Amino acid sequence: MTAVRRETHRLVEGALPVPNKLDDGNNQWIEEAIWGHRFYNDQTPWFTYLEFLHVCEHRRRDQNHRSLFVRPTEGRHETFAYAMPARGELRRLLFLDERLDELASKPLIDERQALREWLDELAAEDGRDADSYAYLGQRFSSLRDIHTAVQLVRSAEIDQHRGRRYTSRHLVPFGPAALTADFRPQAKGPPSHDRRFFARGGELVFLMLGRSNVSAELEQLIEERLLDENSRWNRLIAALQPAETQRPTSLLEGGYLPLPHHPRYDRLAEDMVRLLTLGGLDSENLHEPLVRVIGLNVLLYLHERSVEVLDDEPLPPLVLDLAGADASALRSVARSQYNQNRELSARAIRRHVERVRDLDEWRDVVRRPDRAARRDFFERYLGFKPVMKNSSRYSREDDAKTMLEEICELTLANHEQHLVRVPGVFAEAIGLATARRGFGRAYGASDALLEALVLSQVTAPMSFDQFLARLYERYHIVIGYTEALQAFSTPNAPQEQFKINQRRLEERLRSLGLLRRLSDDCAFVFNPFSRAGRSA
């Protein structure tokens, strides 16, 4: 009984109870109560996408489940577990071994011999049996073919020039065989999963989509388009690995997402469905737009949750600066909107923490000198458990109000290092924001983002005005004057600048091959890939 009461108090209104002692490792449960456990700034949109696919792939292979997503049950948070394959051999080939390049670059007297020797070397360096890599010699006709294959697959690495350790280098997820865990290299034992890049963001996306209004359609499309073992790329990547399972990481438990329903889950799912049903694009070319669409919807989810906690004040619209110096007032608005949005989450945390003052119990806790009761109160309502090095301070604290303040400060300090940065990291990664020296960060749109937006929003040709309205309605994006008037009581930039901004968008869409102007009154945004031909 008591446990259940403990549960509901910590949470925001309407949130699901936390499953499986997921919070045991946390010494407060404030950010998690609002946004979930968790999103993290080192996990970029690409890594979020990869982690998400890992969960899907595990469930696909696991014969115990009939569906990819976990069917939510009323009042209960989903529980799921998954493991990720390390694929050490593949990574060694792609990112560690240098001998193959050497061998392929010069004429060889006896190629078969050189191949055999190299395969033995590989096995030796890996500390394994001599014929651990023999499969390469069986599947490929020559050393040069292996080299070509390796070069090809190498060219499909995500984020190529980061200089990461080889166990944190990942490929474009062409199929199940390309999905790799992220771990610290160690000599013995199962790989230890590194929660830095796969920090649960993908698990939360998994939950969002499972709770969305089109989850059934979506999971079918994901399986068909993104997890196809028979695509040529997947078979190539699989050919570079031994047939047995790849020493997976240990089983990981899924994360926590507070609200059972949210419009943003549905928007994300709908966008992904539309992308995955594009008939004119091969699956290989869907990953980039999918990553951007995920990035955009997740960052909006973070902001929307903040304003919901702040009692639904309106979300500062995302004014995109496309005209630069030609519309300087608008550019300043784009910057100030970015900054306003950045501040939302900290304000939401403060509001959430201070809400405890509205509780009846608060008056008791303030008046009574019982320290244990105070600590119990804070644990129940904020999940706060004092950590050793701080406990002396708090156990001495007689004043509940001061304690409250200090909890808030502690949370905010941590927040500044991590979660507050996520929307900014995401915005820059997907091309929604740019940083300019001396000016700061402002909202804008890269060509790749514009293309992702058109691909995910447009099926039949859509008039340009309609497209702008759609961007506002779905993403709070403001580019032209019509939307500016809807978004602001008084827009802080003149109409003329919004017109220039809109014209710039038109020019860019046209040069991207996504817009056609028929006459002065009529321009169409169209999707060159929305051929009928694939349907869920």
Place this chain on the structure above:
Amino acid sequence: MHKNPLIDLLAAYGPSSSADQLYDEHVMRSTEATGCQPIEVETPLVSHLIMLLQGYNAPNIVLTGTAGDGKTYTCRKIFLELGGHHAHWHSGGAVVELQLQSDRRLRVVKDLSELADTEKDRELVAFARETLKPQSNLSYLIAANDGQLLSFFRRVEDQNHATKGMLDLLSTMLKDDLEKDPAGLRRLQLFNLSLQTDVGFLNRLIAAALDRQDWDHCDGCALLAADICPIRHNRRLLQSSDNPVRQRLVDLIRLLAANDSHLPIRQQLLLIVNMLLADSKNYGGLLTCAKAHNRAEDGDCASTNPFDAVVGLNLRPSTRRQFRAFATIEALGLGRETNNAIDGLIIDGKPEHVYDSVIRSDKRYGHDLLDRYRQRYIRGAFDDFEAEINPALQSQRRRLFFNMIDEPDAAIRPWHLTVFTHGGDYLRLMLDLSAGRDQVAIKGQLIRGLNRSFTGMMCRTDDKLYLAAAPAGLSGRKGQLLDGLPLPARPTRQALYHIALEMEPTQGRPRFVVRDFQNNEFASLVIKPLLFEYLMRVADGALPSSFSRQCLEELRHFRLNVQAAFADNARGDIGSSSGDRVTFDWVRLDPGTGALVDESFSFAAGEHR
């Protein structure tokens, strides 16, 4: 002083600032005042539409297009030809109905923008209902601006069963230039007047202005007798088949239309009139007979130069800006674009025999207008080049564009004077393809340009197309991976697919088409003048990244469409039936021959877990 009333009538079609607003009335008043008939040109479309409307189960017809392309005019012609009366047309309000034979009716909406909202609702909903009937005695003929049509149907999309789906249908038809409903559900035909590719139209328009009987009214004029009338001279320039001027003008408009810069008919006529009656003295705009007399007496040729008027230099800048024809032509760089050979001719007068035949030969607008500026430039006798010398050089360049013959092997070609340096080749390609002639050389260059763009390598291969890419289209990376084997330029016994160069069925532009051995179509790439220019320059040695983003995107979309089409057809995407060997094709450059070489490797891919 002698006066030809035709001149005043023609001026009504010209760029006067009042003309734009109340165009039809302006012209109407002028015809009354001068007693001359307005300019009319036959279009095959009118006859075609009449035939449709008189036929069995006549469809509902929508005419759309930019303002000035004659939607309402066409409706009126049809109405009159089918037996309607002038008086009825003019008095009947925004919608008129006509009784046809055997109980059939034609309901004409003259101009959708003139209807009040309630009227619009009534008519368009009724129209939508009509299109759903498989048979009817009533046909609609509607002249509407595309934007308005779409915004109306967006508003009423869900209001009733008849209008549902009209928005998407019209959007698709407009965007893809379709004449009929591809699903065959609605009885409706759409004609976009801005896209009609009537090759002879502009010639007929010029003839309608310049060949008419009314020119005889000049008889008895002193200027005519002495052959010093600037108007008669400009008319000869535009009319004659001895010089390339008219054909070049027609080609110019044609090329612009192919590049999606269509000039509405009204603008085309304006351009012709402006060139004919050019008068730049004091920004006079257009000549009258009186002004023509003055210019002739003063021996002033510079003011009546049609090659300055073609970019509107005879007009005040504020007036010029109102008419898009001038900006569109100016954007081609006419006057600004040049090269060493051309400027060598204009400035140094070399080679002399060319100078004589091409510049000295023009007694009005050639050597005499150029020489004193040329001399001053050579001597350095000027302070401000831009103000004092350059206008004369630019003027001469424009004149050369219109007056030089285009020969494929000549050192100087007129299209070098524009940003579309390969414009002449593009037009020749259109001509050859329409006549069914194969253009092997240009096709080879285009393929070489494509290969260089896709692979990023300076190769020479021009008989096979290599659609190479980076894996997963990762942004900004060059690729050598092929989506299947290269496509040969001619159908061969070995290759399943090949790439053909044909004419586009709708707008008459060249396009590449990927076809299989049964001639089924898989994907196509329309070659507009901009893309043509890009590919030809790349084939000549320019570096792809130094050019237009739009071209690269068009190429990328084409490649992706081909890739998807092949995947659908289960070719190249191994894994289905035959065995478990997988093949990857890729391309490398042979540095010795400059040829692209396709290589492949394969591997055994059994069941993997």
